């Protein structure tokens with residue numbers, strides 16, 4: 001296979017939500033929903049993001065799409081830093097200064113790679129003010145481009161489509177706004193997009209409530225497709241659907257991916273669906289990535305104790321299948337006050353003393369297989 | 381099976397009368413539950429699982445009616461013939477029920493302890509002090525840490541998993557002969573689901589009660605049920621021993637369902653798709669209710685409702701052409717071993 005291209009690169013992403021209390025709504029604590037998360041998504045692949053309720057999956061997706069502003073971290077799309085696109089200009093400049101200029105003045109240029117190298121060359125060519133001018137110019141166009149290329153399909157097929165407007169408008173308003181399609185093309189394009197997801201083109205004049213859950217999810221997909229996106233974040237896109245409808249939508253998503261070379265970030269709490277859909281899998285626990293590996297690696301040899309436990313907890317639809325039951329003790333702790341050291345240590349069956357003291361870093365223990373555990377592979 | 385059934389449901393029909401018409405939510409359901417076993421009821425949304433269990437307890441919404449001719453025989457008594465008073469004694473005592481969302485069943489303004497004590501005092505001749513002690517024991521039994529403290533907490537102070545444990549404690553405090561669990565773990569995370577299912581298995585071993593486990597998750601069925609009822613459109617499509625059902629599937633709907641789920645235990649090329657959508661219960665098709673989605677459907681299927689054929693001892697299928705599923709399964713097995 002030819003070298004794959006990185007489409008999205010997320011560095012040290014952090015998203016904290018404030019908890020306010022009292023008359024003055026002072027901030028009394030922070031929900032550490034996503035806490036220093038880094039990963040890459042290659043063009044044309046499906047990355048599965050799995051973990052239990054509240055571990056931060058949706059927050060990763062929403063922050064990546066800039067529907068939430070990140071607390072800190074860097075989001076690179078198509079080899080451009082997009083982190084500052086949605087900041088006010090003075091903040092954006094400050095961000096560029098802290099992230100790049102300070103670094104360029106301090107560090108050895110020969111050590112720069114990727115985006116750092118690209119921006120360093122730009123800085124050398126244009127000088128400091130030229131560098132700012134270039135990157136901060138045409139921010140509106142950049143934002144619009146970003147909105148076009150990054151799409152989302154949500155879980156709830158009932159609330160994600162506005163009940164008062166017709167399917168035609170629901171599917172076409174984004175693309176028209178962002179000038180992906182002309183007004184005169186709307187009918188033809190909507191018809192084609194609907195038919196591609198298995199909905200009769202003539203149904204574009206109907207309202208959302210006239211469709212079943214699975215059909216609404218198809219409409220959500222058609223709406224994304226028409227934007228010509230590079231990345232589609234699917235957040236629990238099949239979770240609310242019945243089994244027989246779920247497999248229809250899953251197969252549709254895979255067919256569309258092949259046809260349009262789409263890239264998916266597929267978020268789900270269901271490890272079986274993740275296994276079927278994904279090329280690579282990221283497992284999260286309490287705001288952290290605990291494991292990131294190719295599908296085969298992850299399912300053949302899960303190395304993080306939490307991944308092992310999660311796999312063993314999934315009920316297998318085969319009464320003849322003998323599996324080892326690992327029953328974790330206790331509940332998932334709160335992300336407001338996560339446990340010290342390894343966040344999984346109060347529930348980990350193989351935790352040792354160091355685990356409550358030192359936080360394990362995400363390390364590459366085998367090529368392409370990353371684990372954040374002091375004792376990877378120790379839970380058999 | 382030589383044992384006598386604890387519960388027999390015969391020709392159960394439960395209809396709802398709505399402005400739009402009659403919803404035949406449950407339309408001629410038959411099954412039995414034997415003492416100490418777990419009967420799994422599986423089916424997709426709207427197939428009539430909850431209405432079946434609510435009918436057993438006679439807890440239907442006012443617009444619902446169990447039709448004349450339906451029989452629910454529990455421990456030798458036809459529950460259809462009991463007065464409301466007699467029925468109340470059965471509920472929570474001989475038959476207990478737990479739901480998907482414990483917040484619905486637990487009263488938010490009473491402590492967990494008060495609610496378990498109430499259940500105990502209602503059905504057993506003990507003092508208040510004894511009831512409190514029994515409540516604490518029960519909370520300990522279901523794995524709630526520090527039960528002496530938790531007994532005085534309110535439901536909202538507990539996590540989802542703890543609440544479900546508290547509800548199980550309440551349900552089991554009177555040692556029911558039958559526990560109906562309607563999607564008891566659907567709202568929970570998988571690691572918590574595994575805890576709760578393990579707990580239910582342990583308690584069943586200890587108390588020997590029978591369980592009706594209702595779920596849409598075929599995996600939960602495979603791992604927890606002894607026998608299975610597959611429902612679709614308010615009818616039983618197939619019933620069998622759990623291993624038999626998976627190995628020797630004899631209904632096109634069961635067959636489609638089993639092949640359309642992503643699985644951890646095997647590699648799958650492509651998931652099977654059951655075409656179309658679940659029919660609206662106001663407009664079920666004439667004939668077999670699965671005929672709009674079935675690849676074997678023919679003229680006969682569109683006219684006549686197939687009977688529940690007994691294929692083997694204890695294995696039933698509501699399909700004229702169950703042999704075709706047998707052939708499809710043989711082909712698939714041959715393909716897999718090749």
Ligand SMILES: Nc1ncnc2c1ncn2[C@@H]1O[C@H](COP(=O)(O)OP(=O)(O)OP(=O)(O)O)[C@@H](O)[C@H]1O
Nearest residue numbers: 017031033052053054055056057058059060269335
């Ligand atoms: N807008 C918000 N304000 C405050 N806290 C939030 C907000 N959104 C999410 N959180 C908190 O952040 C944490 C992560 O939530 P998130 O929705 O990302 O989890 P998730 O993995 O998607 O869970 P689920 O599987 O339930 O969808 C949770 O503790 C959640 O309560």
Ligand SMILES: Nc1ncnc2c1ncn2[C@@H]1O[C@H](COP(=O)(O)OP(=O)(O)OP(=O)(O)O)[C@@H](O)[C@H]1O
Nearest residue numbers: 396403405424425426427428429430431432441661
């Ligand atoms: N009070 C009611 N009035 C009218 N229709 C009702 C009423 N209660 C239930 N129904 C209908 O009866 C049918 C069966 O519902 P039931 O709740 O038993 O489904 P279920 O199999 O438990 O589904 P789920 O998996 O979604 O819980 C559905 O079509 C439902 O809409």
Ligand code: SF4
Nearest residue numbers: 342345348355373374
């Ligand atoms: S670091 Fe320690 S506590 Fe954390 S998962 Fe590994 S062994 Fe368990």
Ligand code: SF4
Nearest residue numbers: 668671674681699700
């Ligand atoms: S009776 Fe006919 S339509 Fe119904 S399941 Fe059998 S083959 Fe299909």
Ligand SMILES: [Mg+2]
Nearest residue numbers: 057058059235
């Ligand atoms: Mg979420």
Ligand SMILES: [Mg+2]
Nearest residue numbers: 429430431562
């Ligand atoms: Mg139900």
